[in-house]
Amino acid sequence: MSLRSSLATFVGNSSHFVLKDILHRGGTSLPGKLAIKIDPNVMTSLAEKYDVILITGTNGKTLTTALTTRVLREKYNNVITNPSGSNMMQGITGTMLTAKPKAGEKPIAVLEVDEANVEEVARQLKPKAFVLTNIFRDQLDRYGEIYTTYEKILKGIRLFPEATVIANADSPIFMRGNLPNPKVYYGFNHEEASGDMRAPYNTDGVLSPTDDSILHYHFMTFANQGYYFSKTDDFKRPELDYAITKLNKLTPSYSNFDIDGKPFQIEIGGQYNIYNAMAAYSVGRFMGVSESQIKHAFESNAQIFGRQEAVKVGDKDVTIVLIKNPVGANQVIQMMSTDDQPFSLIALLNANYADGIDTSWIWDADFESLADTNMQAISTGGERYKDLYVRIKMAGYGDQPVHEDLTKIVEAIEAQPTEHVYVAATYTAMLQLREQLKQKGYIKSGMEG
The missing domain is CATH 3.40.1190.10 (Mur-like, catalytic domain)
Known part of the structure; x- marks a missing residue:
């Protein structure tokens, strides 16, 4: 050396x-x-x-x-x-x-x-x-x-x-x-x-x-x-x-x-x-x-960082999924379609360098197919929540609640009407969510290494 x-x-x-x-x-x-x-x-x-x-x-x-x-x-x-x-x-x-x-x-x-x-x-x-x-x-x-x-x-x-x-x-x-x-x-x-x-x-x-x-x-x-x-x-x-x-x-x-x-x-x-x-x-x-x-x-059940990570938040069973492009978003929706229980969805969109600053991909994702799932409620958030709000509205879900402040996203999860909540987030939004969950003691800082 x-x-x-x-x-x-x-x-x-x-x-x-x-x-x-x-x-x-x-x-x-x-x-x-x-x-x-x-x-x-x-x-x-x-x-x-x-x-x-x-x-x-x-x-x-x-x-x-x-x-x-x-x-x-x-x-x-x-x-x-x-x-x-x-x-x-x-x-x-x-x-x-x-x-x-x-x-x-x-x-x-x-x-x-x-x-x-x-x-x-x-x-x-x-x-x-x-x-x-x-x-x-x-x-x-x-x-x-x-x-x-x-x-x-x-x-x-x-x-x-x-x-x-x-x-x-x-x-x-x-x-x-x-x-x-x-x-x-x-x-x-x-x-x-x-x-x-x-x-x-x-x-x-x-x-x-x-x-x-x-x-x-x-x-x-x-x-x-x-x-x-x-x-x-x-x-x-x-x-x-x-x-x-x-x-x-x-x-x-x-x-x-x-x-x-x-x-x-x-x-x-x-x-x-x-x-x-x-x-x-x-x-x-x-x-x-x-x-x-x-x-x-x-068959080990160790959690994967931010990838269908399961977290208990109060009385809510939360699943964190990463979305970043149309194919990935569509596959997450397909996965949610196999859920036979009612669930809520919170979708979070950021557009930082690690996410990709171009958010046009959300228009190629098939959010319309959420109608074929057991979703009971949907809301949007993240730094580019306005873009995602319009996309979800155009998919047929009308005016939905928005979460402008990601520091309050845990409270939004706790307020969802169903026991099971999916949070679909872009990469930096997922990191921000995990930081909030860590501060409130719902998760530990480390993951499998």
């Missing part, structure tokens, strides 16, 4: 000590930011002792990272991660700086990475594997269209042709790029591959990578995902290494399904989260974790 790297490491660790042990505040971003100021390449020397697995994509990174970490800890004692979703350079640097791997076996770093940061993070960490969840339109002000986003990811993967790519094969965009890397594919095979359909007219990412013709599908799961094929040439979804072969039962609090004919369950609802479980399963098998160990990891 160079003198410069040593100084960066010292400053990063010292600031982390002050934040955590003296000021009793969490966070790895500030220590990482300070370290990068001194040595932009400080992670290079830190990463030499790790096997690194990078997880990226539009939706599902945080849950996939948490599930993958659980899975690997069934076999390995030395697994570090960035549990709070701090997935840009400074956050990942802070995670690597402050990690305290145990002595013995080579440690593993399972790291969620922002799509736009894959190239620089990969350059320094030299990953053993890249995990690709999906790519949808998201934060157009930062990423641009989906093919631009994918190219950012490809720049990182191309640096390491020996690294294994573990990809969601149901997402056709991942078949672009002609990567020489070893590949592991996961997806859904729960229906007969006999249909011939096309995606709804406003679905993005349905162009064939061979000639940009419109893909057809034998079946679809959601958005552009499913068993696709081309009618202009012989392109089709590749053979799957690991597959969902049956959906047994989906509820808001758990999902039961078969992987290659064997039953598994995760303690979180929504079909979209099964893809995250499949990514974790695939990484586990790649790293030699047994099926029985993965099953045990999946």
Whole structure:
């Protein structure tokens, strides 16, 4: 380690000590930011002792990272991660700086990475594997269209042709790029591959990578995902290494399904989260974790930071869900449609850098389909509550209560007419909500790490 790297490491660790042990505040971003100021390449020397697995994509990174970490800890004692979703350079640097791997076996770093940061993070960490969840339109002000986003990811993967790519094969965009890397594919095979359909007219990412013709599908799961094929040439979804072969039962609090004919369950609802479980399963098998160990990891009920996090607020059962783009919002609504009990919904919209400053995506989300759920009341809030208020009103819900002051959102939850309350929030609104819940003693500051 160079003198410069040593100084960066010292400053990063010292600031982390002050934040955590003296000021009793969490966070790895500030220590990482300070370290990068001194040595932009400080992670290079830190990463030499790790096997690194990078997880990226539009939706599902945080849950996939948490599930993958659980899975690997069934076999390995030395697994570090960035549990709070701090997935840009400074956050990942802070995670690597402050990690305290145990002595013995080579440690593993399972790291969620922002799509736009894959190239620089990969350059320094030299990953053993890249995990690709999906790519949808998201934060157009930062990423641009989906093919631009994918190219950012490809720049990182191309640096390491020996690294294994573990990809969601149901997402056709991942078949672009002609990567020489070893590949592991996961997806859904729960229906007969006999249909011939096309995606709804406003679905993005349905162009064939061979000639940009419109893909057809034998079946679809959601958005552009499913068993696709081309009618202009012989392109089709590749053979799957690991597959969902049956959906047994989906509820808001758990999902039961078969992987290659064997039953598994995760303690979180929504079909979209099964893809995250499949990514974790695939990484586990790649790293030699047994099926029985993965099953045990999946059935743990540890909470995931802000992702269907269940909190008891007075007499209310509150579920916190993250929304940030149309596909994610639609899948959250689909998950809520499996709830057979009446519920209230509070939707919170912010437009800070971490959320994406462009809020036009709310007009592509299918809030109209809330009419097909057991929702009894809806209200809106957040820094951009006016935008969301108009969108919900146009979806057919008329004038609804608004929560301009997020410091009073806990009181709003307590006032809801139903026992069960969903809070669907963008990222920084979720952080503000969790801070209020922490101050009132409803949650602890830490999450699974």
